[in-house]
Amino acid sequence: MTSSTAPSFPFARPQAWDPPAEYDKLRATQPISRVTLWDGSTPWLVVKHKDVVKVLTDDRLSKQRNRPGFPEMSAGGKEAAKNKPTFVDMDPPDHMRQRSMVEPLFTREAVDKMRPYIQKTVDTLLDGIISEGGSKPVDIIEKFALPVPSYIIYGILGVPFEDLAFLTQQNAIRSNGSATATEASSANATLLDYIGNLVDKRSKEPKDDLISKLVTEQVLPSNIERSDAVQIAFLMLVAGNATMVNMIALGIVTLLQHPSQMDKLKANSSLAKPFVSELCRYHTGSAMATRRVAKVDIDLSGHNIKAGEGIIAATQSASRDEDIFSDAADFDILRFVAKEDGGRGEDWYQAMGYGWGEHRCVAEPLARAELEIVFGTIFQKLPGLRLGVDFGDVRWSPARKDVGITELPVLF
Numbered sequence: 001m002t003s004s005t006a007p008s009f010p011f012a013r014p015q016a017w018d019p020p021a022e023y024d025k026l027r028a029t030q031p032i033s034r035v036t037l038w039d040g041s042t043p044w045l046v047v048k049h050k051d052v053v054k055v056l057t058d059d060r061l062s063k064q065r066n067r068p069g070f071p072e073m074s075a076g077g078k079e080a081a082k083n084k085p086t087f088v089d090m091d092p093p094d095h096m097r098q099r100s101m102v103e104p105l106f107t108r109e110a111v112d113k114m115r116p117y118i119q120k121t122v123d124t125l126l127d128g129i130i131s132e133g134g135s136k137p138v139d140i141i142e143k144f145a146l147p148v149p150s151y152i153i154y155g156i157l158g159v160p161f162e163d164l165a166f167l168t169q170q171n172a173i174r175s176n177g178s179a180t181a182t183e184a185s186s187a188n189a190t191l192l193d194y195i196g197n198l199v200d201k202r203s204k205e206p207k208d209d210l211i212s213k214l215v216t217e218q219v220l221p222s223n224i225e226r227s228d229a230v231q232i233a234f235l236m237l238v239a240g241n242a243t244m245v246n247m248i249a250l251g252i253v254t255l256l257q258h259p260s261q262m263d264k265l266k267a268n269s270s271l272a273k274p275f276v277s278e279l280c281r282y283h284t285g286s287a288m289a290t291r292r293v294a295k296v297d298i299d300l301s302g303h304n305i306k307a308g309e310g311i312i313a314a315t316q317s318a319s320r321d322e323d324i325f326s327d328a329a330d331f332d333i334l335r336f337v338a339k340e341d342g343g344r345g346e347d348w349y350q351a352m353g354y355g356w357g358e359h360r361c362v363a364e365p366l367a368r369a370e371l372e373i374v375f376g377t378i379f380q381k382l383p384g385l386r387l388g389v390d391f392g393d394v395r396w397s398p399a400r401k402d403v404g405i406t407e408l409p410v411l412f
């Protein structure tokens, strides 16, 4: 295929919740191909699980967005790529040096200690919804899916409780897609200013929180500058927020679409864990983040990729690869349950919802714990939870963006 005939990318989802049909076709016929982006550039698109793994573990490929040829998905992205990077856009050894400043907060042990706080946050928000009554539709995104991850990460960062509602609102304006560009960038600036002030406060009077840790362990010994600490804290605030909100809303809708699986979860809340793994496979979110550019010429499964050419590793497609997952298009709460317990016994780690390799989501244990607690609790507290609009009226993210839901009125 010549560059001029390379199809336009991102592909559109044919119906709101299914990945683009092109992925199935390409996996079968042309696992490594070219696509055309908004700016006319023609990076490679890699759709098979085995090749996505190769791309995301090859250190001859770079994540530095300021390198010529790095595939940017929009004009805004291209502009943002000029900013000073945080570790998400760095290569080794800088990447690990900065990533390790926050990693200890998200280990399984650290997250297990946070579980009671997460449970309390989830319970308090759900009790608030219950006390308002369920006879009129309530937007579960505004009242629940958005505050849960926001409140948790604010707790980790050390944002005072009284500012949570205001910051959550600014974060929603920044990322919900219905605000104007001016409103979104003003909300962005408000959040950055707020974090900057908090960094200054904690420099004078450290507490037991992430911002104080960054200041005392990194800024004061001159490992990083104040502006880096602000950017890292800001990254924590925004990196996973929209994805978390989407996964909560998608989880609710997916269970309503599969009532017998919902019954299984209601009857046995220990299924929340395999449910969350399957949810993050089936609806692989954050699927446009896994992009690279070649630093040197490489061979990728027989294709010659030249230095300076971009590559998009389609994690959403890899999560539906039949070589790895049986009946990959089916949602099955028992997929990752052991065979001896009646499940399919597949390996949850192979699902690409959190990426792969060195950049695999640093907060994965936290994100999973939040989702497990949400789905182990919500249908216990609201057993009659149902849509407050017709299924066809649920508002999904635009067809060429990451799968998500923007508004979800429910009754209970």
Ligand code: HEM
Pocket (backbone or CB within 6 Å): 087, 088, 089, 099, 149, 153, 235, 236, 237, 239, 240, 241, 243, 244, 247, 280, 285, 286, 287, 289, 290, 291, 352, 353, 354, 355, 356, 358, 359, 360, 361, 362, 363, 364, 366, 367, 368
């Ligand atoms: C269900 C929720 C989440 C999903 C599906 C998700 C997904 C992802 C994916 C796919 C990547 C890999 C990106 C890449 O290769 O470039 C990633 C990286 C990252 N995620 Fe998450 N994420 C979630 C929640 C979170 C949360 C809650 C936070 C912060 C508290 C977070 C912070 C990050 C950061 C900082 C990175 C960059 C890691 C690196 O480059 O080393 N994520 N996430």
